[in-house]
Amino acid sequence: MKKNILYAQSGGVTPVINATACGVIETARQNRDRIGKVLAGRDGIIGVLREELIDTTRERKADIAGLRHTPGGAFGSCRYKLRSIEESRREYERLIEVLKAHNVGYFFYNGGGDSADTAYKVSQIGKKLGFPVQCIGVPKTIDNDLPVTDNCPGFGSVAKYVAVSILEASLDVASMASSSTKVFILEVMGRHAGWIAAAGALAQREDGDPPHVILFPEIPFDRKAFLARVKQAVETHGYCSIVVSEGVRGPDGRFLAEAGTRDAFGHAQLGGAAPVVAEIVKDGLGYKYHWAVSDYLQRSARHIASETDVEQAWAVGAAAVKLALEGKSGVMPVIKRVSNDPYRWKIAETRLSRVANREKKMPRSYITKNGFGITPSARRYLEPLIRGEAYPPYDKHGLPKYVRLKKAMVKKVLPEFEV
Numbered sequence: 001m002k003k004n005i006l007y008a009q010s011g012g013v014t015p016v017i018n019a020t021a022c023g024v025i026e027t028a029r030q031n032r033d034r035i036g037k038v039l040a041g042r043d044g045i046i047g048v049l050r051e052e053l054i055d056t057t058r059e060r061k062a063d064i065a066g067l068r069h070t071p072g073g074a075f076g077s078c079r080y081k082l083r084s085i086e087e088s089r090r091e092y093e094r095l096i097e098v099l100k101a102h103n104v105g106y107f108f109y110n111g112g113g114d115s116a117d118t119a120y121k122v123s124q125i126g127k128k129l130g131f132p133v134q135c136i137g138v139p140k141t142i143d144n145d146l147p148v149t150d151n152c153p154g155f156g157s158v159a160k161y162v163a164v165s166i167l168e169a170s171l172d173v174a175s176m177a178s179s180s181t182k183v184f185i186l187e188v189m190g191r192h193a194g195w196i197a198a199a200g201a202l203a204q205r206e207d208g209d210p211p212h213v214i215l216f217p218e219i220p221f222d223r224k225a226f227l228a229r230v231k232q233a234v235e236t237h238g239y240c241s242i243v244v245s246e247g248v249r250g251p252d253g254r255f256l257a258e259a260g261t262r263d264a265f266g267h268a269q270l271g272g273a274a275p276v277v278a279e280i281v282k283d284g285l286g287y288k289y290h291w292a293v294s295d296y297l298q299r300s301a302r303h304i305a306s307e308t309d310v311e312q313a314w315a316v317g318a319a320a321v322k323l324a325l326e327g328k329s330g331v332m333p334v335i336k337r338v339s340n341d342p343y344r345w346k347i348a349e350t351r352l353s354r355v356a357n358r359e360k361k362m363p364r365s366y367i368t369k370n371g372f373g374i375t376p377s378a379r380r381y382l383e384p385l386i387r388g389e390a391y392p393p394y395d396k397h398g399l400p401k402y403v404r405l406k407k408a409m410v411k412k413v414l415p416e417f418e419v
């Protein structure tokens with residue numbers, strides 16, 4: 001009997017996570033002779049535990065294709081930590097019960113490092129409980145901090161958004177600088193890794209181009225050196241354009257901005273570094289400033305996605321199905337860079353245990369000696385990832401035609417389960 005795929009999205013979404021869902025579903029539909037249905041967990045693993053499963057076979061072909069250009073997480077995502085098998089045994093058992101009840105032979109978990117860990121654990125418990133399920137992690141994170149893979153689906157589009165935003169905002173501040181605003185600060189996500197902040201530097205074409213300062217989580221914030229750099233930029237160029245990562249820490253190791261809340265994985269909720277940096281500029285130099293926190297805007301900006309990113313996001317979804325058909329489990333498709341010039345990439349695979357719970361930060365060799373910019377090698381790495389445009393179609397009202405799925409639920413057959 002053909003087995004079903006259970007696909008779930010996890011963690012913070014990206015502008016292209018649905019392109020991955022599209023890759024999974026389209027490829028599974030092409031292999032109808034060997035694969036049953038693609039079911040999707042509503043709100044990720046939480047929906048799986050509650051037996052809230054969406055039957056994607058009820059969605060129209062055009063809507064599945066439309067996922068390729070629709071941001072957000074089409075089936076809902078979650079931050080929910082499955083602890084060790086010993087601590088959360090009941091949850092793992094329930095997962096296996098749900099998989100069994102719905103004839104699931106393949107579990108695809110689309111997320112970052114924490115999700116790779118979950119997928120890995122599910123593959124282990126499946127074996128232990130005598131219901132082996134093929135578990136495939138599917139990479140995604142705007143933070144670009146997964147090891148092994150050259151880059152992470154989702155990152156290229158956010159990188160493009162940040163590069164374009166700082167380019168455009170810098171044109172604004174440059175126009176106002178002679179009589180008004182002298183400093184503009186853009187805060188970007190990325191948690192403990194500075195990849196997204198680094199992408200701001202892609203806006204530079206010539207020496208002296210903005211952004212003049214990038215603040216990385218990898219470099220402890222040095223107030224004096226920072227203010228000197230801002231002053232120098234204003235005196236040289238008339239203004240100073242800054243990109244600050246939400247994960248910047250002071251010399252004492254504390255985040256410049258921490259909202260005070262933590263998610264299920266124990267990660268501090270970050271955000272608010274830009275106003276802190278703006279205060280420092282005001283106190284230290286007295287310049288007029290503006291700041292912006294790109295927050296969810298960067299994570300959902302599908303209108304300015306990188307074509308490379310969209311293609312890679314689709315490809316990892318398709319590759320997950322192929323790995324499943326090859327009988328693989330406990331693995332993740334990854335992106336391998338074949339060459340820089342011309343940029344070429346292919347899909348390879350790695351073991352989930354090599355990806356789980358590990359963060360890949362910016363290497364020191366990618367950050368300039370003064371700590372405020374990126375090196376040529378970082379530029380070589382980053383540039384191809386934002387290449388190409390993949391605009392969504394627009395309707396007559398001037399809005400992108402994003403799809404809304406029917407999300408028909410599969411009939412529940414098990415008792416309720418409290419999550």
Ligand code: F6P
Nearest residue numbers: 012079142143189190191269270
């Ligand atoms: O991990 C992706 C990410 O977007 C981080 O860059 C950010 O710190 C975090 O998620 C925000 O998470 P949430 O949406 O759960 O607050």
